[in-house]
Amino acid sequence: MVRALRVAAGALGFFSGLLTPVLTVRPFSVSLPSQEVAGPAWNLGRLNHVAIAVPDLERAMAFYRDMLGAQVSHTVPVPEHGVSVAFVNLGNTKMELLHPLGDNSPITGFLQKNKFGGMHHVCIEVDDINAAMMDLKKKKIRVLSEEVRIGAHGKPVIFLHPKDCGGVLVEMEQA
């Protein structure tokens, strides 16, 4: 993991553990003749999920299932990323409940600062994650890794620095 990501993860409790490197072999041309306007080489898609870090996963699942009547998945342990996950299906999108798994979970720090839990990040889909990363880096939006990584859902993702995103940790996931 790159140093910049380590520093950001340490300082802000980011999802460093949820990122593993992806070998990106797809070529992507960014050189255009200067008279051409470089149109968007990638497109933003739908909101994939809102991630909520919770101190008590069973209690949070029971709240959405029994109090609100939502469809809630079973718990899915994702030990390689240090979290247990459950999904709340809201029809048009989902909420992702996250709880630390193991001793070095990447969300432990967040929960120490937010003892009752809280909104951790939003995940927005994109149609070309490599193009998005290159474009955003050109636009001076800080990406929290040098490369596209595989996220907790097994799909390529990047995270954007919240200070460049109105205070919000934004995950982008290849749709």
Place this chain on the structure above:
Amino acid sequence: MVRALRVAAGALGFFSGLLTPVLTVRPFSVSLPSQEVAGPAWNLGRLNHVAIAVPDLERAMAFYRDMLGAQVSHTVPVPEHGVSVAFVNLGNTKMELLHPLGDNSPITGFLQKNKFGGMHHVCIEVDDINAAMMDLKKKKIRVLSEEVRIGAHGKPVIFLHPKDCGGVLVEMEQA
């Protein structure tokens, strides 16, 4: 505004100013014969929006529009609720960017604690806001008002106490 809401709003920077009373005249029967199982009298719907409080609305709008290529609305001043609002259309749902308007904005306190901005609440639609409120109160979920109120979008809403919702301020809006 009821005292409980004032206290919660003062302590946690909630959306107290976004709530104005609604006269609820629809009768709703909660008395069922004891042998019957009381099924859900209301249904949870889709995620209406994720609300983001931002310290610089133009900059946040420019981020989503120019950096991410999203459709972003014009700024909508809502002086009666002490906020300026802009919407980011993500297709399946939207993000609502909030910035204080006037001297007594209900999100000023939140931004003092979150200087770069941050995720403020989620809004989930319901098909019967009065039934939802009565049911949730019976289930001991704290509702931050005695009555259903009119929210910033002109629709009836309630807010649920984040300590009962895994640390998340949950707004419910009549669809």
